[in-house]
Amino acid sequence: MPDQDLTVAVTGPTGDLGIALVDALERSRAVKKIVGMARRPFDPASEGWKKTEYRQGDVLDKASVKDALKGADVVIHLAFSVLGAGDKTREINVEGSRNVFDQAVRSRARRICYASSVAAYGYRSENPKWLTEEVPALGTDQHFYSQQKAEVEQVLAKTLERKKATQAYVFRPCIVSGPRATMLIEEIPYVQLSERMPDAVRSLLGLMPILKPVIPDPGTPFQLVHEDDVASAFVSGVRGVGEPGAYNLAGAGTLTMSDIADAIGWYSIPVPDLAVNATAEVISRVPAAPEKLTWVEAVRNPVLMKTARAKKELRWKPKYSGRQTLRALIDAWKREGPEH
Ligand SMILES: NC(=O)c1ccc[n+]([C@@H]2O[C@H](COP(=O)([O-])OP(=O)(O)OC[C@H]3O[C@@H](n4cnc5c(N)ncnc54)[C@H](OP(=O)(O)O)[C@@H]3O)[C@@H](O)[C@H]2O)c1
Missing domain, CATH: 3.40.50.720 (NAD(P)-binding Rossmann-like Domain)
Incomplete structure (x- = not known):
């Protein structure tokens, strides 16, 4: 009892x-x-x-x-x-x-x-x-x-x-994640990265001038x-x-970074391992980000x-499944006026 x-x-x-x-x-x-x-x-x-x-x-x-x-x-x-x-x-x-x-x-x-x-x-x-x-x-x-x-x-x-x-x-x-747990969207550098991405990485990834933010997707599955x-x-x-x-x-099911991009209405592009590594390497030289860089490990290796x-x-x-959790997060984020 x-x-x-x-x-x-x-x-x-x-x-x-x-x-x-x-x-x-x-x-x-x-x-x-x-x-x-x-x-x-x-x-x-x-x-x-x-x-x-x-x-x-x-x-x-x-x-x-x-x-x-x-x-x-x-x-x-x-x-x-x-x-x-x-x-x-x-x-x-x-x-x-x-x-x-x-x-x-x-x-x-x-x-x-x-x-x-x-x-x-x-x-x-x-x-x-x-x-x-x-x-x-x-x-x-x-x-x-x-x-x-x-x-x-x-x-x-x-x-x-x-x-x-x-x-x-x-x-x-x-x-x-969820309406109040918004770290995924606000803090994980792979999402922020789309805006902060240095020119060197942009050209490495073949990115054109952006109309909407772009999230690189190495295809690694993750759970929410x-x-x-x-x-x-x-x-x-x-x-x-x-x-x-x-x-x-x-939650049930797995997601990739493209699912996040789709849910927000951003673009995603598939990125080969090599580019993920190169991205990590370049970001490590951006003074703002060294600690957060360690999160890159999480999109390199599925857990x-x-x-x-x-x-x-x-x-x-x-x-909630992982996908429903993402929906709940994005709905709340849009309602509360994202900065992006
Ligand atoms: N969010 C996730 O995705 C996730 C996933 C897996 C595990 N977890 C674990 O779940 C726990 C909570 O995560 P969270 O996402 O809620 O983190 P969070 O939003 O960063 O909240 C951390 C909490 O800890 C308090 N805190 C930090 N340093 C403290 C200190 N020195 N003394 C007393 N309180 C302190 C903070 O309040 P003050 O800053 O005011 O002290 C805040 O209330 C963590 O152990 C985290 O590792 C989180």
């Missing part, structure tokens, strides 16, 4: 995923109280949240973490520096996560629900085309985000060794998952449904996940 009357602490409730997740926790009858913590000032009433208290704090500050996690039955850890993941943010991502996990164990939380990522598997040629949770999450060293996501999973496993009172659900979503579907999987973890452990989360375990154990029923 899943738990009731839960107090849930959430780090990073103000982010793309955090807002959708706290919304779902607000609606869950199993949850009595939510305490959120992030660095920015934020008023839960601005989202219409009634069960949520908010504390401003940094995961690197142990006293703030202790205060936010006090009395929590379940700790959800989302706080992470996603796009800025690099040497500078290593402390937030790795040490900040360690602080949260240590405190969760100390305050005897029943469960930790951690937002890992498909990136934790790494972009490794020896991996099978379709990843299951049995494949070791080893990360890719050259890709900060991937390396740190893999390392944080190890930190979590180590923290819980011999600590039987606290269990962990480790969620590995693919790219999360809707923010509400990720939130529902987390709610199952919060309630203690199924076995603890790792869970892949992805696709099977989600049978979440469907069986958590009884996860995603409402």
Whole structure:
């Protein structure tokens, strides 16, 4: 019988995923109280949240973490520096996560629900085309985000060794999108690239002066998952449904960059591997972009996940396919007036 009357602490409730997740926790009858913590000032009433208290704090500050996690039955850890993941943010991502996990164990939380990522598997040629949770999450060293996501999973496993009172659900979503999770469209350089592309690359790709932005498409398939579907999987973890452990989360079907271009009404052009590599090489010399360049790795090597375990154990029923998720993202993006 899943738990009731839960107090849930959430780090990073103000982010793309955090807002959708706290919304779902607000609606869950199993949850009595939510305490959120992030660095920015934020008023839960601005989202219409009634069960949520908010504390401003940094995961690197142990006293703030202790205060936010006090009395929590379940700790959800989302706080992470996603796009800025690099040497500078290593402390937030790795040490900040360690602080949260240590405190969760100390305050005897029943469960930790951690937002890992498909990136934790790494972009490794020896991996099978379709990843299951049995494949070791080893990360890719050259890709900060991937390396740190893999390392944080190890930190979590180590923290819980011999600590039987606290269990962990480790969620590995693919790219999360939806009306509020717009990172795909706003931040991934392959989309921004169309405008920033240096002349050298334009001529390499044979691009004429543009009437509409152009997204290069290396043809690599990727998955999308809707923010509400990720939130529902987390709610199952919060309630203690199924076995603890790792869970892949992805919407049905695969997409390519051409699908994004079609959905926005932009152009796409097929790009051979060689040009992707050359593009990466040229962008690495553009001062604005070196950290974001690491995302190029994700369009060079497909990382696709099977989600049978979440469907069986958590009884996860995603409402949106990858394509429907893209539609929801683009509709919201157009409604809210894209800059492009
Ligand atoms: N979005 C995706 O596509 C995706 C896919 C797979 C996994 N994930 C994982 O899901 C989690 C949430 O992602 P997201 O997309 O919601 O990220 P996001 O939009 O960048 O939000 C990050 C959240 O963490 C908080 N935060 C960052 N640094 C912090 C610090 N030092 N102390 C306290 N809070 C801090 C941020 O608030 P402040 O800046 O105000 O502190 C914000 O609330 C991350 O762990 C990410 O790796 C995301």
